[in-house]
Amino acid sequence: MYLPRSLPLWLLVVSVDTLTVQLDSISPNCQNACNTLESEFGSTALHYYGQDNFTIWDAKQLEVQYACRFEPSNKMEVAAALRVLTEAWCNFAVKCGGHSRDPDFSNSVGGVTIDLRRLNGxxxxxxxxxxxxxxxxxxxxxxxxxxxxxxxxxxxxxxxxxxxxxxxxxxxxxxxxxxxxxxxxxxxxxxxxxxxxxxxxxxxxxxxxxxxxxxxxxxxxxxxxxxxxxxxxQGRIYAGRRTWNDTYTEQVVDEIYDLYTGQDHNTEVSADFYYGYVQAQDTFTPAGNLRYFDPINNPPVFAPIDRIPAVVSSGQISSLGDISGPGRIPATPPPARHLFQTTTTFPSREWVQGSLQIFREEIEDVKSVQGLNPQIITYTIPSRAIQGMADRGGNALGLSNVRGPLLITLLSTAWLHEGDDVRVGDFYDRVLARLEDASRQLNVYHPYKYIGYGRLREDIFSxxxxxxxxxxxxxxxxxxxxxxxxxxxxxxxxxxxx
Ligand SMILES: Cc1cc2nc3c(=O)[nH]c(=O)nc-3n(C[C@H](O)[C@H](O)[C@H](O)COP(=O)(O)OP(=O)(O)OC[C@H]3O[C@@H](n4cnc5c(N)ncnc54)[C@H](O)[C@@H]3O)c2cc1C
Incomplete structure (x- = not known):
């Protein structure tokens, strides 16, 4: 049995002013809940804000002050924690990979963060x-x-x-x-x-x-x-990355678009398109991730796009694990602030080309935001995926009757300072409104919004x-x-x- 501390140590060593703020922000209910969790599961499973070596993907979530972070080791401990929290009536958040973009999503504001990292078998x-x-x-x-x-x-x-x-x-x-x-x-x-x-x-x-x-x-x-x-x-695959000069953007989009629409017949292929603003050089860069699910160097299906001169062209035979990168986020550099927003369309070459023009025009207003790294990213929901949405009773996404493929567009941006939150948010509101106007005008709008790329205030479920x-x-x-x-x-x- 571990002895609970009546208050986390960090609360006792800060100045009086800070103490008032911090005590106010952590409710007695949550202090009790943390004490009970520590008593039941021991101090190695429990970490208090301020004494914790913890990082999370987004700076807005990292700034959150939780009462304590609990790492359960199995489902019995998850159930026991839920019992403790509901009995104490203490708010909590559940964290897996922590890739959400707003406080309280997966790091609790003033409550308990249930960090599932030990359940990684x-x-x-x-x-x-x-x-x-x-x-x-x-x-x-x-x-x-x-x-x-x-x-x-x-x-x-x-x-x-x-x-x-x-x-x-x-x-x-x-x-x-x-x-x-x-x-x-x-x-x-x-x-x-x-x-x-x-x-x-x-x-x-x-x-x-x-x-x-x-x-x-x-x-x-x-x-x-x-x-x-x-x-x-699934064995090793071909994984290629290309970046091009902006002068070739129109041609690149044309070729990527053919890869998108060809995917329904050639299921060996995957293509993701990125169009980013590079603040340091005040330029735009189109880029593509090209994958072929057999270990063939330079697969012929990419020959047309490879006729466009690339600034960087790399390719390797690799495993999906190797190309997806490490599992844990390093503590340094500290994370940036992020915003995701998304829209869905039926495939339209004209719309994709137009979306980049809208992005270019709207970026003018935010070019000076420190650390700005905005991208417009597009890839398909292939027809095969849409058909699969009816399997085993179907899923809740409401797409299974749609004639695919669809295109998902993710507006993703990172920046550094809280003072720019509103400016960046307004920028993406304008971009999104114009993108959706354009897709409606071209009759390719689809209302679906992918929750993984959603912005908090959007009505995803509708x-x-x-x-x-x-x-x-x-x-x-x-x-x-x-x-x-x-x-x-x-x-x-x-x-x-x-
Ligand atoms: C860099 C990056 C790359 C991405 N790439 C892709 C991609 O290739 N494809 C794609 O589809 N999406 C992608 N996404 C979107 C991603 O799938 C979503 O953001 C997803 O919600 C992240 O899950 P997480 O567990 O990392 O985040 P978390 O913030 O930990 O969790 C997200 C939400 O799910 C809840 N949750 C998590 N685990 C559990 C659980 N075990 N039980 C109950 N609730 C739980 C959390 O409470 C939170 O509300 C990407 C996001 C980022 C930031």
Whole structure:
């Protein structure tokens, strides 16, 4: 038994002024909850703000002062923590990879951050067609476990992105033209419900919850302690990166567009297009990530785009794990502030070209923002992925009847100082409004907004269709009658159904 401290040590050593502010910001309920958690699980599982060596992807989330951060080791500890928090009535947030962009999403404002990092195991089934993935695993954990067996799963592009957010929101992968989206490749979730009991959720057990979990993102129905993902044979691949001079942008978009629309027939191929403003040189740079899922150097399918002279052209035969990078975010340099915003369209060459012109025009107003790194990123939701959205009872995204492919566009930016938050936010509001006007005019607008790239104030769930939204709310009410995982409850951050 560990003796709880009545107050975290850091509160006792700061100045009187600071102490007032900090004591005010941490409620007695949460101080009690932290003490109880420390008493039950020991000091190695509990970390207090100010004494903690903790980092998270976004600076706005890193600035958050939590009461304590708890690292459960298994699903029983997750359930016990939920019981402690609801009994003490202390607010909390659940963190997996921590790639959210707003406070309280996955780092708790004044409450307890339940950091699932110890739940990062990956167990491959005997027949190698399934893997159970811990609810706190990041993409790199899974790729590295599977790469070693020449297997893979529908994972993301960046190793440090959490599987928790990815396998509940949607999960677009370079492999999506072949295997669909991540949510449609999850056969089962282990979920600790808001009442602190653990359930297995799949097509046959709690099917409505299974439908809802696949699309509503984390943070609405409880805490996922593991998920079972489909795995498949996958060896090394060709991974290429090109950057071009802006004078070639129109040609590059033309070629990328052909790759996008060809993906439905050539499922070996994946192409992501990036168009960024490079502040240091006051220029725009088009870039492409080109992947071919066989270990062939310079695959012929990329010959047309490679006729455009590139500034940088690299390619390697590599594993998905190696190209997605490390799993843990280094503490230095300190993270920047980030904003994501997104729109969806039917494919239109004209719209993609026009979107870049809008981006170029609007950037003028924010060019002086310190550390600005804005990009417009586009890739497809391949038809194969859309068809897969009807599998096993379907998912909540409302796309399964759409004739694909669709294009997802992500507006992503980073900057350094809080003083520029509003300016950057307004900039992307203007860009997004113009992009959506343009897609409506060209008759290629689609209302869907991918939650993984969503901006907090957007009504993501309405973009799934009114019926799906209504059904999601009903499922949420049925599993969470006390509203623990709602905006007025204890787990308040993030995209909430109510
Ligand atoms: C650099 C970068 C690259 C990306 N690349 C891709 C990509 O290739 N494809 C793609 O589809 N998306 C991508 N995304 C978007 C990403 O999938 C979402 O932002 C996702 O929500 C991140 O999940 P996380 O676990 O890292 O974040 P977190 O902030 O930890 O979690 C996101 C939300 O889910 C909740 N949550 C997390 N785990 C659990 C759990 N186990 N149980 C219950 N709730 C949970 C959290 O409480 C939070 O509300 C990328 C994002 C970034 C920043």
């Amino acid at each position: 990956v167990e491959v089934a005997m027949n190698e067609s399934l893997a159970r993935i811990g609810g706190g695993a990041v993409t790199a954990d899974v790729y590295s476990a599977l790469d070693a067996r020449n297997l893979s799963f529908v994972g993301g592009r960046v190793g440090s992105v959490g599987v928790g957010g990815f396998v509940t929101g949607g999960g677009t992968s370079p492999l999506s033209s072949r295997h669909g989206w991540a949510v449609d490749n999850i056969y089962e979730y282990e979920l600790v419900l808001p009442n602190a009991t653990s359930v297995t959720v799949n097509e046959h057990q709690h099917p409505e919850l299974y439908w809802a979990l696949r699309g509503a993102g984390g943070g609405n129905f409880g805490i996922i302690t593991s998920s079972v993902a489909r795995t498949f044979p 973009s799934y269709g009114a019926d799906n939204r209504e059904k999601l709310v009903q499922v949420q009410e049925s599993v969470d009658p006390k509203g623990i995982f709602t905006s007025g409850g204890l787990c308040r951050g993030g995209f909430k159904l109510r």
